[in-house]
Amino acid sequence: NAGVTQTPKFRILKIGQSMTLQCTQDMNHNYMYWYRQDPGMGLKLIYYSVGAGITDKGEVPNGYNVSRSTTEDFPLRLELAAPSQTSVYFCASTFTGMVNQPQHFGDGTRLSIL
Amino acid sequence: TQLLEQSPQFLSIQEGENLTVYCNSSSVFSSLQWYRQEPGEGPVLLVTVVTGGEVKKLKRLTFQFGDARKDSSLHITAAQPGDTGLYLCAGPPFGNEKLTFGTGTRLTIIP
Numbered sequence: 708n709a710g711v712t713q714t715p716k717f718r719i720l721k722i723g724q725s726m727t728l729q730c731t732q733d734m735n736h737n738y739m740y741w742y743r744q745d746p747g748m749g750l751k752l753i754y755y756s757v758g759a760g761i762t763d764k765g766e767v768p769n770g771y772n773v774s775r776s777t778t779e780d781f782p783l784r785l786e787l788a789a790p791s792q793t794s795v796y797f798c799a800s801t802f803t804g805m806v807n808q809p810q811h812f813g814d815g816t817r818l819s820i821l
Numbered sequence: 822t823q824l825l826e827q828s829p830q831f832l833s834i835q836e837g838e839n840l841t842v843y844c845n846s847s848s849v850f851s852s853l854q855w856y857r858q859e860p861g862e863g864p865v866l867l868v869t870v871v872t873g874g875e876v877k878k879l880k881r882l883t884f885q886f887g888d889a890r891k892d893s894s895l896h897i898t899a900a901q902p903g904d905t906g907l908y909l910c911a912g913p914p915f916g917n918e919k920l921t922f923g924t925g926t927r928l929t930i931i932p
Contacts, residue, residue: 742922747830747924748924749825749909749922749923749924750909750911750922751922752919752920755919765919799863804918806912806913807852807869807871809854809869810864810866810920812864812865813863814861814862815861815862815863
């Protein structure tokens with residue numbers, strides 16, 4: 708029972724580099740989300756997707772891009788890494804968009820930009 | 822501006838003691854969820870409260886949703902080391918479909 712799987716678990720980038728954070732889920736969930744978690748700030752929504760081919764911006768989308776070519780995968784791309792993007796990134800999924808449904812989270816990717 | 826404020830931010834108590842943590846907002850929420858997050862892992866849902874004044878119990882944890890649906894509390898009885906973690910409240914502001922997360926309470930139970 709894998710659930711939501713995120714890779715890599717840790718990564719250090721230099722300023723200006725790019726990378727893709729991977730997220731895959733095996734629960735056939737339609738909705739997927741990317742959050743960042745900063746100390747004392749809770750989780751902030753970056754982007755979300757309601758199904759394959761459909762994505763939309765969340766609260767803090769600047770500096771990130773996403774795609775959703777399949778139901779299972781929802782990668783997050785950083786094009787020009789900046790120190791402000793140092794954070795822990797979480798991917799989550801739900802079967803429907805009903806707000807009372809539990810969000811299933813991956814274990815996160817800890818990213819440092821130096 | 823943080824829509825959901827949690828207090829205290831940090832709490833460290835002895836095993837066996839009781840504690841209450843709070844989740845407050847000036848906005849009305851359709852429902853509130855409580856999650857617990859352990860180091861190196863993602864948050865895991867504990868409970869969802871939907872109706873104003875609702876009380877839900879999960880073993881030694883009691884969750885309450887305020888009558889006006891602007892606040893919630895989590896009370897733990899006889900805390901145990903396994904209760905250690907980051908507790909997050911989250912909910913959709915009324916009329917909004919997206920979850921807003923609180924700032925979190927980091928709880929440490931000392932054996």
